[in-house]
Amino acid sequence: MKRVSFSLLFLLTHFAFTTAQTGINTPSPSSTLDISAKNSTGTSTDTEGLLVPRVDRQRAQNMTTVPVSTLIYVNNITTGTLTGTAARIDSAGYYYFDGTVWTKLVTSLNIYNSDGILSDPRTVTTNGNLLSFINGVNNVKLGTSATEASLSANGSSRGWLNLAGGSANLDYYVNNTGVGQLVSFGTSTQLSIGSTNASPLALKTNGTDRITILSNGNTGVGTSTPNTKLEISSGTANISGTKLTNLTSLSPISTGQTLGVDSAGNVITVANPAPASVTTASVNITTGASFNVNDTTVIMVPGTSQTVAIPTGGKALFINFMLGIDYGSNPAGSGASYYEARLYLDGAATDCYMRTQEYGPGGFSAQFSFNTVKFLAAGNHTIDVRMTRTFNNGVASGTNMLCIPISMSFNATYLN
Template sequence: MKRVQFSMIFLLVNFAFINAQVGINNPSPASTLDISAKNPTGTSGHTDGLLIPRVDRQRAQSMSAVPVSTLIYINSIATGTLAGTAANIDAVGFYYFNGTVWTKLITSLNMYNADGTLTGPRTVTTNGHLLSLVNGGNNVKITTTATEAALSANGSSRGFLNLVGGSSNIDFYVETTGIAQFNSSGNSTKLSIGSTNATPLGLKTNSIERLTVLSNGNVGIGTTAPNTPLEISSGTANVSGTRLTNLNAASPISTGQTLGVDDFGNVITVANPTAASVTTASVNSTTGASFNVNDTTVTMVPGTSQPITIPTGGKALFINFMLGIDYGSNPAGSGSSYYEARLYIDGVATDCYMRTQEYGPGGFSAQFSFNTVKFLAAGNHTIDVRMTRTFNNGVASGANMLCVPISLSFNATYLN
């Protein structure tokens, strides 16, 4: 029996050398070794297949001068160590020798039911098709087309995108209630929004840009081209567009300066005015000197000449004059003439005067009074009141009427 077996082996080897192809259960091998199942079909209980040598990790680790592509099956890792040629043998399974270490034969993984590890970059080409990850009514969609790349998250209660760095978070989400939010959370220390190049930052509502920050830091509200660190355009003439809700006309006044605007609309501080002081030149008398009045000359009322020094910029002068007199003589025709008191500034008659007619023959009284405002330029000035007879009405020309003051008040006042 042994002689027959050896003969068959020698015959098989000799046949292999001659044909360079060996078939088992196959008279016409298609490769160097072609093994066909003894029972390729049917319900036979016989075992068909190829049994690879089965060794433990220690045995594989101990092998030396192993040819490249040698195939073994590790049936135990209870022995040996993850070192040397066995550095990759960490589980039961098929291994082949790559010339340096035993390498695991990895079977294909189904991404739907098994985890895996990428050993290098991978690219998925969608050819314009949509990739969706769906759980009921919720989905995440990845789209790449010739003109668009998009990532969409659609949730039945919330669409949510969360970026995490350490314990800091940025959350983007939209609620089904319509609220859209962009928040930082966790241990975030700052939420910085802006650009890293020389482009402006804009915030808009209803498709209209409402706030603009230029690359130089200028902020515009209602304008996209602010010329100052803060520029507000209300869009309505004579309306600033600024309201201080907790500072209004009823707020208590404290120390500080007044705010105003210049010709360009810039907000500026206006120096607080100093407390007003009153400068007055006046005479008030009940014992004024008597004087004569006629139609040929203009006579200054004694005591009315007042020097006034006006400061730089000029001042508006408030002038008040009151004179009560008795006519002390009785020239022919007395009781019918007209007498006039007029304001003079620097010796020049002004348009401010009062004219009265005598009430009767000499001995009757008369009242003169006027009030006016005159602007005087800076410098020294003199004001006074002068009288003349403007209509003789029977009184001879040149005849004097004696005027005896009963009272005299003449005031010139301006505010500093």
């Protein structure tokens, strides 16, 4: 019996070497090793299949001089480490040796019904075909648990990202000239840029914030802490930083109010002054009533008394007086006396007056004139001019000098 078994084994081995094909459970192998199930159909409970060597990760990691394509089954990953030839052995399963590391035999995954994990970076080349992700119910999302998440759309000349809601569109793109743009179009009714919390909105160039809008609406140009609805900081003392290109000193003046700056630098409007009007109380005559002047009394020059109504707030009154007279008599000792004409306001003498001396013995004429400005409070005021002889110089006291007016002009004027 032993001799028969040996002979059969020798015969099988000889057959395998001469034919280069071996069959198990098949008389006609179709490959180098052809294994057929003993019961390929039916209800038999016998176990069919091929058992490959089962090892833990540490055993696989310690193997040396492993031929390419060697197949094993790793049944335990609590031993060994994810290093060296075991760098990819992260779970139990079938592994083959690719010449460098043990690589998992991964069954084909269908992303439509199965989840999976990429073990290495992958590139999908669409070969000019459009790749679309369409969800008829929910959103399509791209997410990552990493610190940085990025979405890139790169082109040799342009990069473009389009967001569409119906026929309203928003484009982020870089055009052929390298200009980055954010544009809404289609049926879009508004392009809003900003925040929905209390954080500010900043626009920057060259890495520096240039325009800042705070959560309260204050806008700063050149400042990140504006205190008003619009605050401009030029960064240079005495330079506003504001320029109106089409409005210069040569522009015609039209209706509107003047712009000014208050002590805090705020731009304010300054009410335009009302057109000036002139209110004048005056008397201009070439003939008038004669009057007598002496040293014992002060007499009002006839025709000079006027009432002036000053409006609320008061006014500066511009007063001009001119009087030419002939002396109509020649009292004993006259010819060197002094005569004075003085302005009176509301019956009180002012500091505005003029004195003249007769022009030698028998002097027959004289001129008096003065100009002044007096501020008067609101209300009615009277003004007049009064005369007296201030130095007799030989004329007996109380002696009258007849004064005959030649011409007189007395004006009191203020601007409204």
